[in-house]
Amino acid sequence: MQRVKKILLWVLVAFIAYAIFTSPDQAADILKTSGGILVDGVKNVGNFFDALLGRR
Structure with a gap:
């Protein structure tokens, strides 16, 4: 299994x-x-937690 992962990684590279x-x-x-x-995803997660905690 480890060999297959290594081969797939090299194919991807x-x-x-x-x-x-x-x-x-x-x-x-x-x-x-x-x-x-x-970046937009991280900002949206931050906005979600700010709204959840009542900071916005």
Whole structure:
């Protein structure tokens, strides 16, 4: 099982490298969008707990 995980990890790394080298602009857009989604999610979780605790 450990060997399968290692192989899949290398396949994923190879795919990411291929995607970056073949279309860096699109890869940058995907990374920027993913970062924005992550930041918005963290902010929303913070807003939820603020509302839950009555701070807002």
